[in-house]
Amino acid sequence: MLTRRTFTSMATASAALVAAPALRAQAKLEKTKVSIAVGGKAAFYYLPLTITEQLGYFKAEGLDVEISDFAGGSRALQAVVGGSADVCSGAFEHTINLQAKNQFFQSFVLQGRAPQIAVGVSTKNMPAYQSIADLRGKKIGVSAPGSSTNMVANLVLSRGGLKASDVSYVGVGVAAGALTALRSGQIDAISNTDPVMTMLEQKGDVKIISDTRTLKGTQDVFGGPMPAACLYAPMDFVGKHPNTCQALANAIVRALKWLQTAGPGDIIKTVPEAYLLGDRALYLASFDKVRESISTDGIVPEAGPKTALTAITSFDTSVKAERIDLSKIYTNDFARRAKERFKA
Structure with missing residues (x-):
């Protein structure tokens, strides 16, 4: 026999079952x-x-x-x-x-x-660059001091016998500001990501001395993935x-x-x-490089x-x-x- 109390309990349970998915969806995150x-x-x-x-x-x-x-x-x-x-x-x-x-x-x-980070020296400021030792006392542009671009630059310097304290690091960002800093001669070298590095490279503004934009380049620099x-x-x-x-x-x-x-x-x-930094073709050339x-x-x-x-x-x-x-x-x-x- 279906009493009112039983009916009420069943109705409540049914309502709870109907509401459960909605509650679950809300509680999910x-x-x-x-x-x-x-x-x-x-x-x-x-x-x-x-x-x-x-x-x-x-x-x-x-x-x-x-x-x-x-x-x-x-x-x-x-x-x-x-x-x-x-x-x-x-x-x-x-x-x-x-x-x-x-x-x-x-x-x-x-x-x-x-890491997709390349290090390059300015062809204008350092046309006679021969080795890492030439960077002593120079200004190196990085996205921001302490960032991964700084870390890769430190690693490259250490492999060439220099310490971080042997250079001056300058934060230049990863966009138009980085291009301007290098091209105007404010910095002597740069450690940065694409599309900035491909743009500088293709216009002949930098000579690349270390490159982790490919898996092979990364293996060469870091010795592993x-x-x-x-x-x-x-x-x-x-x-x-x-x-x-x-x-x-x-x-x-x-x-x-x-x-x-x-x-x-x-x-x-x-x-x-x-x-795109005003150059679609170069942007896509950069993408191909880092894909x-x-x-x-x-x-x-x-x-x-x-x-x-x-x-x-x-x-x-x-x-x-x-x-x-x-x-x-x-x-x-x-x-x-x-x-x-x-x-x-």
Whole structure:
């Protein structure tokens, strides 16, 4: 016999079942509004981030993402450390530098599998350049002091017998300002990303002395695979917001898959006009040069973290290899799930 109480209980249960999917959908993300700090968004180094944003892949995951662009990766990192941004789109090796200072950050999806950074000397200021030793006392332009462009320059100097203190570093950004600084003679050499480096190279403004824009070049400079741009955040954030981090990883991996088959026309149509720096042909020539350095699936290669640690400790004595726990600086769990979902 169906009593009123039983009927009421059943009705309540049915209503709960109907509401459950909606509740689940709302509870899915611990945080829907996410702020990402990036240093030099116009660079190809961060192309996957730009593609993800422009094609609406963050929104498709239920995320409302605000991206703040800074002059270089070190500035973007400061924003996350200071709490004004949740996640950093930055260089993988920053997670090592941070751990050396007892700050635990974790990479959870990779955007680049090569640093895409080239070092070149000015053909105007240093026409007689012979070796690294010639850079002593010179001004080297980097995106921002402490950024990955600075790190690669330090590595190149150390291999040539110079210390960072033997030169002066000047922050020039990764866009038009970098081109102007080199061409006007304000700096003697430059460590930067594309499209800036290809533009300087093709116009004969620089002589390239070190190049990590290809997988082979990266192997030559670092001696192994070198993870580059990634999304990383405080371990505490990753631990408390696993669904949000999964959504971010999903969006990035979807963009990485899109980039695998995108043609030149697709890229031009998708990136903001200002990123082309007034020369579409050169922009696309740059893209061809760095295409293979973009991650295909968001996963950090197994040997990558060790390569990064070896590179940093070769010139930075404040980082002690034995004190770094590489298992804590990254996780591939989110990227693996995203890869499976999008068949990347």
